Amino acid sequence: MTTTTTTTTRPADLTHPMPSAPTAAAARCRNHPELPAVAICVRCGKPVCAACSTRWEGMHHCISCLAARRAAAGERGAAVRTLGMVLLALALAAGATLLRAVAGAAIARLF
């Protein structure tokens, strides 16, 4: 019950570790109820302990949200790499086209 109150009443703290206010101090880690929460995940708003919290780009994330962000970033990276490879292939194709004509003209003199 306490955790619900914390996440809904303190939206301003989403990007920062929880201050030592009475309500925050009472919050418990969602994964380890025996441990006090030290931060709130910026994505899902769950209170998490020091072990479960990871700071990324200045914001606290719980483990599952961090994995989701990493996966999304990985997919974006793969898409960018794929696009890069296609562009590189097209550039090589243009180079091969020029080379075919120029080298062909040079070699044709031999025959």
Next chain:
Amino acid sequence: MRTVPEWAAVLALASLPLRLLEVHFANRLLQLGAHAGGHLHHLLSISWLVTVALLPALGGRAVFARACAMALQSGSRVSPRLALRLPPPGLAGYLYAAMVWTGLFQALGWMLLPLPLLALGSGLAAATAPLTRDAGTAGDANDAGGAGGAGDGGATRGGGDPPARPGPLASLAHALRGAPPPATCMGLVLTFGAALAVAAFNLYAMVRLCLWLAGGVSGLDLAAWSLVLGAGNRHFLLLLAAGAVALVEPFWLAALVVGVRAARARESGEDLVARFAELRAEEAA
């Protein structure tokens, strides 16, 4: 090859415009001879057409290599839906590697000696490309007619594990790592070199036989055709060479896919697992 005849036809059809344009380009070069330098603009326009035709040809090669790898895994025919669903990262990596080999071919092919090496590199780029990466799902394996438990994930191995971070060097290195042993490669090159010559000779003999039948049996006057379809016509000889390449190409690619798969199986111990399962089945019977 018995399970992928339709994909061999797809490969031949996709490569047909490229072969014809290559013949046209080579013929025009030979016609122009020493004056070719003065007609660079014209040669460049044909060269662009060749490059445009190269893209569907590479697509056909990728689809055929994927179909071969999946048919090897499942032992049955591959559904069109599966074979045509090429994973974009694998296709992009293959396009890049193929273009590198094409560039090398343009730069070094005229020396003739590197031709076998260039053909091998180009074929290996298709055979080792991670084109079967997304074919390992259960649904896909069922569609492919997955043979027993080998269906899921096996197709992934068939195409090889993709490089961890696909990139310009990683894609090329991946092709080299997945290559069969040098002795196997040399054997394949020699075998298919001979096959190419035999195919060209057979095509020529077939054309002459058709001419003889048409002239002798039907009584048609084929003197002009005899000149056009004779060894003295350079254009015809180029077309024969292109036809021989089109005939041999599916077998060449299929052999490389099998070679790559066998090399990977030896490396991963998959061949021993298969042999062990075979022995157990024999024992049970």
